[in-house]
Amino acid sequence: MSFVEYGDTIQDGDTAIVFLGHESMFPVKVQHGTVTQTKYGVIRHSTDLIGKKYGSKVTCSKGGWVFILHPTPELWTMNLPHRTQILYSTDISIITMMLELKPGSIVCESGTGSGSLSHALIRTVAPTGHLYTVEFHQQRAEKAREEFREHRVEHLVTVTNQDVCKNGFGVSDIADAVFLDIPSPWEAIGHAKSALKAEGGRICSFSPCIEQVQRTCLAMEEYGFTEINTLEILLRVYNVLWDT
Ligand SMILES: C[S@@+](CC[C@H](N)C(=O)[O-])C[C@H]1O[C@@H](n2cnc3c(N)ncnc32)[C@H](O)[C@@H]1O
Structure with a gap:
């Protein structure tokens, strides 16, 4: 894993994103012997993460699951x-x-x-x-x-x-x-x-x-700069409904 190159498999030392949902994710430093607590139970890095593919669905100790995402700048x-x-x-x-x-x-x-x-x-x-x-x-x-x-x-x-x-x-x-x-x-x-x-x-x-x-x-x-302009960037998100 690197932030500029995709790696297929989760490795010791990687920074991975634990994805519980769009409003709920957090980064984790992958380390042999370490465990991470989530509301769905524990993730054991040695057995649940290292060697698995990025994007895998991992079942936590209480039976709930999370996705492990490859990190990106976003x-x-x-x-x-x-x-x-x-x-x-x-x-x-x-x-x-x-x-x-x-x-x-x-x-x-x-x-x-x-x-x-x-x-x-x-x-x-x-x-x-x-x-x-x-x-x-x-x-x-x-x-x-x-x-x-x-x-x-x-x-x-x-x-x-x-x-x-x-x-x-x-x-x-x-x-x-x-x-x-x-x-x-x-x-x-x-x-x-x-x-x-x-x-x-x-x-x-x-x-x-x-x-x-x-x-x-x-x-x-x-200092001689030209074509100077000032912008404010506003993002508007639409909730679009449609019939299937
Ligand atoms: C708002 S933060 C920058 C955030 C950054 N763009 C980001 O996306 O994470 C401003 C930073 O500029 C640093 N800073 C302020 N004045 C500075 C200066 N004269 N020289 C260098 N760093 C400065 C502050 O210590 C602070 O960490």
Whole structure:
């Protein structure tokens, strides 16, 4: 298993998703000798998980059953341990598209936060691209590194523990795109420009407050960015009924 490559069989050390229903799932680190409690009873990793195919229906000790799913960035976003506010799939999808990311892209991101966006970026740029992600909170940076190792994507990402507004991304002239999700993005626009390739690239900044957006747009203009626009992405779900 890796977050960028499908593995058929559940193995020791994998991160798997225990699916009880669409509103009820959680991630589990598969380990020989470990058990996981669910409302349907216990799952024994050695006998119930390791060696079984992803997607298997596993019967728990009280007779109820769950599905064991292969992890994806989308499932991780729905189930990850929150250390910060995170980005969700609706925003992530438009960010990925508007930054024109594809396999081989080089992306800079700050802050890493809980790694929700990072996992999606890594999957998009794999197998030949790279994510440089900057987080100034030491424990969050270390936890993100640990998760990238556990999810077997560490070769696709560099986590740097520093203040992006003071010290930038640690790279220059290599990025195709830069993404910012920090409280004062306007202070990082100059560093974003230095990180981007000399021929240019794309930048996106995510902010909850319009005052932050205004200051960031102004800074982008001052640093020579063009075609600046501001979007709010709203997802509307319909419950469609039909006769059979
Ligand atoms: C809202 S979270 C990012 C969430 C992330 N986009 C995700 O999807 O999980 C913002 C993160 O930026 C970090 N941060 C804030 N200012 C920063 C700075 N100047 N340099 C680096 N990281 C910063 C915070 O510590 C926090 O972890």
